[in-house]
Amino acid sequence: MSGETQTSAEYIKHHLQNLTYGQLPDGSWGIARSAEQAKEMGFWAINLDTTIIAFLLGSLFLFFFIKAARAASAGVPSGLQNFVEWIVDFVDGSVRGSFTARNDMVAPLALTIFAWVLLMNLMDLVPIDYLPLIAHAAGLPFLKVVPTTDPNATFGMSIAVFVLVVYYSIKMKGLGGFVGELTLQPFGKFGMPANLFLEGVNLIAKPVSLALRLFGNMYAGEMIFILIALMGASWAGATFGSTLLFGSQVVLSLGWAIFHILIVTLQAFIFMTLTIVYMDMAHQEHH
Amino acid sequence: MNINATLLAQTIMFVMFVWFCMKFVWPPIMQALIERKKLIADGLAAGERGKHELELASRRATESMHDAKQKASDVIAQAEKRASQIIEEAKNSAKEEGDRLVAGAKAEIDQEVNRAREVLRQQVAELAVAGAEKILRREIDAKAHAELLTALKNEI
Numbered sequence: 455m456s457g458e459t460q461t462s463a464e465y466i467k468h469h470l471q472n473l474t475y476g477q478l479p480d481g482s483w484g485i486a487r488s489a490e491q492a493k494e495m496g497f498w499a500i501n502l503d504t505t506i507i508a509f510l511l512g513s514l515f516l517f518f519f520i521k522a523a524r525a526a527s528a529g530v531p532s533g534l535q536n537f538v539e540w541i542v543d544f545v546d547g548s549v550r551g552s553f554t555a556r557n558d559m560v561a562p563l564a565l566t567i568f569a570w571v572l573l574m575n576l577m578d579l580v581p582i583d584y585l586p587l588i589a590h591a592a593g594l595p596f597l598k599v600v601p602t603t604d605p606n607a608t609f610g611m612s613i614a615v616f617v618l619v620v621y622y623s624i625k626m627k628g629l630g631g632f633v634g635e636l637t638l639q640p641f642g643k644f645g646m647p648a649n650l651f652l653e654g655v656n657l658i659a660k661p662v663s664l665a666l667r668l669f670g671n672m673y674a675g676e677m678i679f680i681l682i683a684l685m686g687a688s689w690a691g692a693t694f695g696s697t698l699l700f701g702s703q704v705v706l707s708l709g710w711a712i713f714h715i716l717i718v719t720l721q722a723f724i725f726m727t728l729t730i731v732y733m734d735m736a737h738q739e740h741h
Numbered sequence: 742m743n744i745n746a747t748l749l750a751q752t753i754m755f756v757m758f759v760w761f762c763m764k765f766v767w768p769p770i771m772q773a774l775i776e777r778k779k780l781i782a783d784g785l786a787a788g789e790r791g792k793h794e795l796e797l798a799s800r801r802a803t804e805s806m807h808d809a810k811q812k813a814s815d816v817i818a819q820a821e822k823r824a825s826q827i828i829e830e831a832k833n834s835a836k837e838e839g840d841r842l843v844a845g846a847k848a849e850i851d852q853e854v855n856r857a858r859e860v861l862r863q864q865v866a867e868l869a870v871a872g873a874e875k876i877l878r879r880e881i882d883a884k885a886h887a888e889l890l891t892a893l894k895n896e897i
Contacts, residue, residue: 472743474743476745492743493743495743495745497745498745498746499743499745499746499747500746500750501745504747504751505747505750505751505754508754509754512754512758515758516758516761516762516765516766519762519766519770520761520765522766522770523765523767523768523769523770524769526769526770526772526773527773527776528773528777528779528780529777538770539770539773542767542770542771542774543774546771546774558763558767559759559763561767561771562759562762562763562766562767563762565762565766565767566755566758566759566762570755570758604747605744606744606745606747606748606751607751609748609751610748610749610751610752610754610755611751611752611755613748613752614752614755614756614759
């Protein structure tokens with residue numbers, strides 16, 4: 455609770471605002487001090503919190519995995535290596551199960567997605583006010599801790615996946631094959647406009663659903679954490695009501711955090727699995 | 742909540758991370774996993790082979806023990822047979838020796854008897870001659886009747 459005078463609505467909004475860097479109304483470049491300012495910055499602005507936290511988490515992932523990969527040998531694995539190999543084996547199993555073509559890029563892609571998204575989602579379990587309070591003390595107006603609650607992050611990944619899907623569709627089936635897939639099914643060549651519409655929606659729905667599913671789940675989870683946190687915010691001295699609310703916050707936060715561990719892992723897994731499936735569809739002649 | 746350049750930053754980071762992962766993480770770990778799989782499979786196969794060999798060896802050991810037992814009992818049986826044979830032979834030879842000794846003794850006895858008889862005969866003849874001489878001293882010349890006496894002696 456970063457201010458004495460905040461209302462509940464302000465508290466919620468404050469938590470849902472990214473730290474945005476862009477061109478301010480007066481023409482200079484800097485950090486937006488309010489949601490309106492951030493909005494006015496248009497497209498050429500960057501959410502520093504999302505970008506930096508995502509970068510740090512991705513680097514963390516690569517740091518440990520490259521460390522394990524350097525030390526990897528056929529001998530008895532050490533603790534870190536064992537853990538890394540367990541995850542790699544799990545991802546490899548998923549890829550083998552869903553991806554039938556041969557492409558050495560899909561498994562590393564899936565591993566990166568799983569590990570990175572999982573780490574970004576796990577930021578949700580850091581108590582909701584800790585990092586924003588530290589940021590506030592450092593003079594930053596906003597800090598949204600969980601990168602996957604920023605649609606920019608989820609769409610950024612799903613667009614990359616989408617580009618890969620289109621790239622491999624064209625590479626595997628040729629441009630004609632890809633266009634044919636879009637226009638000649640399911641009604642044959644005389645139903646071309648209807649086919650294009652249906653298949654087009656189908657194609658566009660892939661990255662959109664991929665991004666929105668992850669974003670929606672994490673956003674909703676974050677929102678519930680915020681709402682739970684509000685219970686204790688109404689502290690008004692050691693009255694029965696305040697104590698009850700405070701106690702409820704503790705219990706509910708714990709309960710939701712435990713449940714959220716499941717969602718966090720599940721969403722990372724779903725993002726990975728769907729990517730594998732989309733890549734598999736891109737490699738196949740018929741779907 | 743605004744869509745902005747973060748989108749591009751995120752995409753670029755994503756591609757970068759995937760590339761790093763593909764280049765430096767996946768191949769060595771996969772390599773190690775495959776190698777270890779092979780190592781484990783080899784180890785298991787070797788263990789299986791060892792177990793099989795042990796089984797064969799123990800079977801061979803049982804067989805050779807069995808053979809040895811068989812041989813030993815054969816040897817014992819042969820030895821027993823040989824022993825009884827030797828005893829039999831010894832008995833026979835002892836009996837033969839005894840028989841021989843008895844025969845020898847008998848022959849000696851016979852010889853002694855003959856000799857005694859010879860002596861006796863001689864003495865009887867002499868006695869007879871002496872008696873006859875005594876009787877006939879007066880009437881017959883000993884020299885004239887010697888031929889007759891010798892013939893008589895041989896008859897006895």
